[in-house]
Amino acid sequence: xxxxxxxxxxxxxxQVFNVRGGIHAGRDVIQGDQTNYITTNQVANIQSxxxxxxALQQVRAQIxxxxxxxxxxxxxxxxxxxxEGRIVSAEExxxxxxxxxxxxxxxxxxxxxxxVTLTASLGAAAALGTVLGQLGVMAIKLFGG
Numbered sequence: 248x249x250x251x252x253x254x255x256x257x258x259x260x261x262q263v264f265n266v267r268g269g270i271h272a273g274r275d276v277i278q279g280d281q282t283n284y285i286t287t288n289q290v291a292n293i294q295s296x297x298x299x300x301x302a303l304q305q306v307r308a309q310i311x312x313x314x315x316x317x318x319x320x321x322x323x324x325x326x327x328x329x330x331e332g333r334i335v336s337a338e339e340x341x342x343x344x345x346x347x348x349x350x351x352x353x354x355x356x357x358x359x360x361x362x363v364t365l366t367a368s369l370g371a372a373a374a375l376g377t378v379l380g381q382l383g384v385m386a387i388k389l390f391g392g
Contacts, residue, residue: 293385296341302385303338306378307331310362313375323365333358334379341386348390355383 293299310331314324337354340346359379 293389296346296389299382299385299389300338300341302382303334303341306375306382307334307338310334310375313365326361326365330358330361333361337386341390346386346390348386351386351390352383355379355386359383 293302310327313319314327319327333354337351337358340350340354356379359376362376362379
């Protein structure tokens, strides 16, 4: 019997499923190296200012991750930094004792509009733009407006 290589010892065994016919998923399916982004369903479940801030932080982290995409040029990366700045500004307002939706919503709408300009470069930017729009609506529900 041949000795196992170190590589075989350190890697977990992969499961292989042979499926005949179609696969019908009732929810999102994450495959391989895909990333599970915050979705509009998660946004709809926000009930407090703290949850809203957490959602903004998650979106900001996901947007920051877009900068690592090798298909972006320096101008696209600067655009992403502008979006990040607007989200940070909205986040700071949401952390206040009495956040004002008329301060948060325009920042999120501008961030969304800026992010939409990247959709030709990044498909993920469109999805995150949609989430920013939903967060803007949620800000009105949570903080009035």
